[in-house]
Amino acid sequence: MKFLDGFLLAVPAANNDKYLALAAEMAPIFREFGATRVVECWEDFVPDGKVTDMRRAVKATPDEVIVFSWIEYPNRELRDAASKKLQEHPRMHRENDPPPFDGMRMIWGGFAPLYDAADAAAPGYVEGIVLPVSTDRKADYARIAQSMAVMFRDHGALRVIDAWGDDVPDGKITDYRMAVNAAPGETIVFSWIEWPSKTVRDGAWEKINADARMPAPQDMVGDMQRMIYGGFAPILDA
Numbered sequence: 001m002k003f004l005d006g007f008l009l010a011v012p013a014a015n016n017d018k019y020l021a022l023a024a025e026m027a028p029i030f031r032e033f034g035a036t037r038v039v040e041c042w043e044d045f046v047p048d049g050k051v052t053d054m055r056r057a058v059k060a061t062p063d064e065v066i067v068f069s070w071i072e073y074p075n076r077e078l079r080d081a082a083s084k085k086l087q088e089h090p091r092m093h094r095e096n097d098p099p100p101f102d103g104m105r106m107i108w109g110g111f112a113p114l115y116d117a118a119d120a121a122a123p124g125y126v127e128g129i130v131l132p133v134s135t136d137r138k139a140d141y142a143r144i145a146q147s148m149a150v151m152f153r154d155h156g157a158l159r160v161i162d163a164w165g166d167d168v169p170d171g172k173i174t175d176y177r178m179a180v181n182a183a184p185g186e187t188i189v190f191s192w193i194e195w196p197s198k199t200v201r202d203g204a205w206e207k208i209n210a211d212a213r214m215p216a217p218q219d220m221v222g223d224m225q226r227m228i229y230g231g232f233a234p235i236l237d238a
Helices: 013-032 076-087 135-154 198-210
Strands: 003-013 037-045 064-073 107-118 125-134 157-167 188-194 229-238
Touching: 003 013, 003 076, 003 125, 003 157, 013 037, 013 064, 013 076, 013 229, 037 076, 037 125, 064 076, 064 188, 064 229, 076 107, 107 135, 107 188, 125 135, 125 198, 135 157, 135 198, 188 198, 198 229
Parallel strands: none
Antiparallel strands: 003 064, 003 107, 037 064, 037 229, 107 157, 125 188, 125 229, 157 188
16 A cells, blocks of 8 residues: 655745755655655745644744655555665765755654545646544545545546555654644644646636535534645656
């Protein structure tokens, strides 16, 4: 079964080129260790939330941009082995060449996809979502989310993924649970929608909101008030 690592981090806007260079350097290493896909997405639209949002999740400063990223593996065993190899890789121990962002505020975790509705086409735009879901309602969430994925695809989405938290560690400064104010008994869901372009995405949402298949707010599973989300432009898709 597929497994993925999902990341959320803040990068100084001035370090765009440096971050892309680092991502391009690291992608072949991940692929060498068994990853099937590495994607990095740069903030286009990250709204402020009333309860929480992506900027607050990583304690972003005004001069920083949010990056939404993921790495896909064929299974968790391969991912775990890759993580161990990565910690021993020389690139991770270059003290004179630190990353162009604050790694202490980077959020990451491992997730098992509940489903994968996909086309092969590379996306031009990505919507990223993180939310807490009551652990005992996993089956309900999967059922509703998968039916919504069909609707998204009918309106032009290339791929829809909802992945269930399986290895989501606690952090010292921030983490996924802090990011969405998760309560005991809740699991983190890491999700994204791939679109051909931002234009297609914007037009699709008008149709989605009018679609009779769209669940009513009271029928949704997961606390939408604590959901964090944003729109992103892919800068690397390996």
